[in-house]
Structures are given as C-alpha cells and as structure tokens.
Amino acid sequence: MYTNTLFWLFAGGVITLLIGMIASILIMKRQQHHNRDMKAMSDVTIKHPLLTNPVIIAQLLFIPIFLIILLIVNYMLK
Numbered sequence: 001m002y003t004n005t006l007f008w009l010f011a012g013g014v015i016t017l018l019i020g021m022i023a024s025i026l027i028m029k030r031q032q033h034h035n036r037d038m039k040a041m042s043d044v045t046i047k048h049p050l051l052t053n054p055v056i057i058a059q060l061l062f063i064p065i066f067l068i069i070l071l072i073v074n075y076m077l078k
Helices: 002-030 045-046 053-075
Strands: none
Touching: 002 053
C-alpha cells in the first residue's frame, strides 16, 4: 500500500518539476534580451542564461534531494 502511494507521490513530484523546468526555460528564452542589473552579475554569468535563472538552479538541486528522501522513506516503510 505504501509503495503505491510513494510511487504516485514520486510521479506527481517529477511531473511538477518537469512542468516547472519547461515553464522556466520558456520564460527565460522570452526574457533573455531584456534589461538586467548588469552591475550585480559577472560577465560569465550574463553570458549563460541558465546561470542567471535561480528557479532552474533550485529545481536541479531539488531533484536529487527529492529522490534521496523518497528512497529513504521507501526503505524505512519496508
């Protein structure tokens, strides 16, 4: 019973992360050439739009943490 629930929680989390990632990339492409506060960023960061998007960085960091927590919970419930 718990494994099935964890599967659906995992599937929902992955789908949510993918939708958020796609939406972030689309918004980033649309706003890539808009004005930014150039003084607050280094030249290297400005050249790489993925580095200027903190939402994508947070999502990329959250995916492995989410998987590790899910595996630990699944192991504890067995």
